[in-house]
Amino acid sequence: MEQKETGMAAAESCGRVPVNKIIPFSAVDGPGNRTAIFLQGCNFDCRYCHNPETRNLCRSCGTCVEKCPKGALFFGEDKKVHFHPEKCCGCDTCIHVCPFGCSPRIRMMNAEEAFAEVKKQQPYIRGITVSGGECTLYPDFLQELFTIARKAGLGTLIDSNGTLNFEKYPELLAVTDGVMLDIKGWDLEDHLRVTGVSNEMVLKNAEYLAASGKLFEVRTVVVPELFDCEKTVRETARLAASHLAQGNIRYKIIAYRPMGVREAYSHYRVPDKAFLNGLADLARQEGMTDVLIV
Numbered sequence: 001m002e003q004k005e006t007g008m009a010a011a012e013s014c015g016r017v018p019v020n021k022i023i024p025f026s027a028v029d030g031p032g033n034r035t036a037i038f039l040q041g042c043n044f045d046c047r048y049c050h051n052p053e054t055r056n057l058c059r060s061c062g063t064c065v066e067k068c069p070k071g072a073l074f075f076g077e078d079k080k081v082h083f084h085p086e087k088c089c090g091c092d093t094c095i096h097v098c099p100f101g102c103s104p105r106i107r108m109m110n111a112e113e114a115f116a117e118v119k120k121q122q123p124y125i126r127g128i129t130v131s132g133g134e135c136t137l138y139p140d141f142l143q144e145l146f147t148i149a150r151k152a153g154l155g156t157l158i159d160s161n162g163t164l165n166f167e168k169y170p171e172l173l174a175v176t177d178g179v180m181l182d183i184k185g186w187d188l189e190d191h192l193r194v195t196g197v198s199n200e201m202v203l204k205n206a207e208y209l210a211a212s213g214k215l216f217e218v219r220t221v222v223v224p225e226l227f228d229c230e231k232t233v234r235e236t237a238r239l240a241a242s243h244l245a246q247g248n249i250r251y252k253i254i255a256y257r258p259m260g261v262r263e264a265y266s267h268y269r270v271p272d273k274a275f276l277n278g279l280a281d282l283a284r285q286e287g288m289t290d291v292l293i294v
């Protein structure tokens with residue numbers, strides 16, 4: 001996969017990746033209680049992204065350093081902006097003033113350092129889920145972290161927009177329990193309108209992961225004004241249902257909500273229950289048995 005920003009490649013080449021946040025206990029990022037790790041950086045530009053500040057990498061311009069009311073941001077000797085988590089009050093001023101729409105509140109961590117955070121709650125969790133941004137921008141980190149987690153007896157899930165060519169990463173898949181894959185539009189034009197990026201690799205991955213028994217979940221965020229939701233759900237369900245013999249696949253149908261969405265894209269209407277139920281029925285008609293509306 002092409003990496004959008006040179007910083008992403010540089011970040012992983014030294015073994016450390018930008019971690020936006022780690023949630024010790026999450027009940028919504030896969031089965032059971034899990035630690036969820038969110039990496040910074042994404043190669044999509046989804047209109048409905050509700051964490052748009054996780055997309056870009058900090059360019060250390062310094063704008064937010066001056067505006068931070070708590071002195072939680074500072075320039076290091078490397079001339080890059082760094083973050084003191086213990087001083088931060090969570091006011092989000094830094095995100096609001098950033099001219100590049102990103103967050104400076106990241107920590108550069110390698111797999112051992114990230115797992116040290118997981119270890120603190122290891123007895124109380126069933127596994128880890130790595131999300132983003134787009135976590136597959138950092139496949140070596142994922143492979144290393146999952147190898148450690150597996151040895152510790154923890155499950156491993158990837159939450160992805162589906163642009164990494166998974167077929168070329170068999171070692172990563174070998175230590176991954178499953179992938180939660182977004183299908184953001186079935187038709188190319190729809191996908192381009194929603195994300196700015198082609199879905200050719202996403203659909204190839206859906207087929208490959210489902211056939212390999214590694215597709216844990218498919219998800220579609222429902223925005224009726226933006227793309228053909230019926231066609232997307234029907235075709236996605238048809239593809240997934242044809243591989244249920246390889247293992248269960250859940251279809252999560254997610255209602256668009258404007259919370260956190262950039263102002264220019266916050267005008268879409270929230271789909272009503274009847275429309276969401278209709279989509280779930282469509283998925284079931286195609287043979288899906290595990291369908292969830294959230």
Ligand code: SF4
Pocket residue numbers: 067068069070071072073087088089090091092093094095105
């Ligand atoms: S959220 Fe940002 S601006 Fe606010 S205290 Fe934390 S680092 Fe500073």
Ligand code: SF4
Pocket residue numbers: 057058059060061062063064065081094097098099100101102103104
């Ligand atoms: S987060 Fe944005 S405003 Fe702050 S230093 Fe980085 S690029 Fe500049």
Ligand code: SF4
Pocket residue numbers: 042043044045046048049050051052054055132133134161
């Ligand atoms: S793939 Fe996810 S993180 Fe990236 S822009 Fe889309 S919604 Fe945001």
